Amino acid sequence: MSTLPAYEAAMLPPGLRARLIPGINGLTMHVLEAGEPGRPCLLLLHGFPELAWSWRKVMPALAAAGYHVVAPDQRGYGRTTGWSADYDGDLAPFRMLNLVRDQLGLVAALGYGHVEAVIGHDFGSPVAAWCALIRPDIFRRVALMSAPFAGPPDLPEEDPNRQPAPDIHAALAALPRPRKHYQWYYSERGADENMWRCPQGVHAFLRAYYHVKSADWPANRPFHLAGWTAEALAQMPTYYIMDRDRGMAETVAPEMPGAEAIAACRWLPERDLAVYAAEYGRTGFQGGLNWYRCRTTGRFEAEAQVFAGRTIDVPSLFIAGASDWGIEQVPGALRRMRELACTRMSGVHLIPGAGHWVQQEQPERVAELLLAWLG
Template sequence: MTAMPPLGAEVLPPGIRARIIPGINGLAMHVLEAGEPGTRCLLLLHGFPELAWSWRKVMPALAAAGYHVVAPDQRGYGRTTGWSADYDGDLAPFRMLNLVRDQLGLVAALGYGHVEAVLGHDFGSPVAAWCALIRPDVFRRVALMSAPFAGPPALPEEGPDRPSPPDIHAALAALPWPRKHYQWYYSERGANDDMWRSPQGVHAFLRAYYHMKSADWSANKPFRLAGWTAEALAQMPTYYIMDLDKDMAATVAPEMPSAAAIAANRWLPERDLAVYAGEYDRTGFQGGLQWYRCRTTGRFEAEAQVFAGRTIDVPSVFIAGASDWGIEQVPGAMRRMREVACTRMSDVHLIPGAGHWVQQEQPEAVVAHLLKWLG
């Protein structure tokens, strides 16, 4: 992959700077920074389909509170290079323990022995959780956003006589309204091209996708699901439990907001969306999709089971939008996070007026909760 320059000052908000840090676990890592190096450090980890850019609205305020705020483009994303988007290539670099290794390397390259806190949103949330679970000496607090962490996988030997769960994919496909789970769709060979080469183009695809998962889409009214069954999961919107015969670009296209709604959008104006679109138009989506493939194949499950029963014992907090279906997409995960996985979780904040993109939709509320938690 060709080396990239950092994002230019012409697109960066005041107080945020960008640079490339080479030699981090095989990566040349693109990072955004705010605040003074050498002060207390906050590490911010984005999700899919996002970038370090996703934190642009909260970084200046956190820096003004006295923190050195660092947000990388994670492995597979944006202007970070040193990874392969080959569908038939090696998935191992994208497994969770190596994603944690990436962040350990970044902390070391920044000259820190530890960070004050690691914050993760969406797929960045489990990375942040695993950072705090494995290396609490380095990641001394953890804020999880939009994706609950239910803990490491259990050892199968603990319940060898437990009946095997039914095939959820066959059950979804057999529903009167045939459906499929988005994570397994994201693991298919064609998913990248479906979005990257979609009829509407990357910019319009992302506009509809971000809109449909935000509080602007009035159908986002999450509630607790009864369990991991086809009938329960099918109550979620089609961006999670998709029509069996549709790809993601076709799923979100009918919900494209009007020109007037786009012009009125304050949390994601066209100039901000253009940064996302420009990066994904260049890289495609496969780098992020490799993360989903690591999860759905189960190939690295045994490695993760080494940590079975281990809890996150550093101070933690959970923040999400009140209109975010992500908090309910895995039935029981929220309860297990609060009661088992995180032993020092002080608060769960569900912010009104925000969907899945909580730090972009309601940045002031997110900053207020974070600063109060950080003390």
């Protein structure tokens, strides 16, 4: 993958700057920064399908409070290079422990012995959680956003009489309206092509995708699900539990907002969306999709079980949109995070007027909560 220059200053909000940092665990990492180097550092980790760009609205407020704020394009994304988009390539570089290794390398390259907090959104949330779980000496606090962390997987040897879980995929496919889980769809060979080469184009696809998972989509009214069963999961919107014979591009297309709604969307105006569309139009989505493949194949489960029973013991915080189904997509995960996985969680905040893209939809409130927590 060819190396592109960092974002030009003209495309960045005031107070932000961009640069490339080579030699980080095999990557040349593209990062956005705000605030002066040498100040206490905050590390911000994005999710899918986003970029460091997703933090553009909260970074200035955090920097104004005295922090050096750093947000990388993570492995598989944007202008960070050194990774392969080959579906048949090695998945190991995208496994969770190596994603943590990427962030350790970035902290070292920045010249810090530790960061004040690591803050992760969506798939960046488990990366942040694992950073704090494994290296609490370096990642002194952790804020998780939109995706609860239920802890490391258990050792199966602790319950040798446990029965195998029912095949949730067969059960979903057998529903009267046959369905499939989006994470396993994202693991299929054709998922990247479906979204990258969709008839409506990447810009329109992302507009519909971001819209349908935001508070702007009135059907986003999450509630607790009874359990990990096909009948319970099928109560979620189709961007999570998809129709069996549709790809994601076809799933979100009917919810494409009209011109008036797009013009009224202050949290993601067309000029901001164009940055996402240009980057994903160039790279495709496979880099981020490989993270899902690491999870769904189970290939690295035993490695994660090394940390079975270990808790996050640094100060922690959880923030999500009140209209975000992500907090309920794994039944019981929110409770496990609060009661078991995080021993020093100071609060769970569900922000009205925000869906899944909470730091973009309600950046002022997110920055306020983070700064109050940081003290």
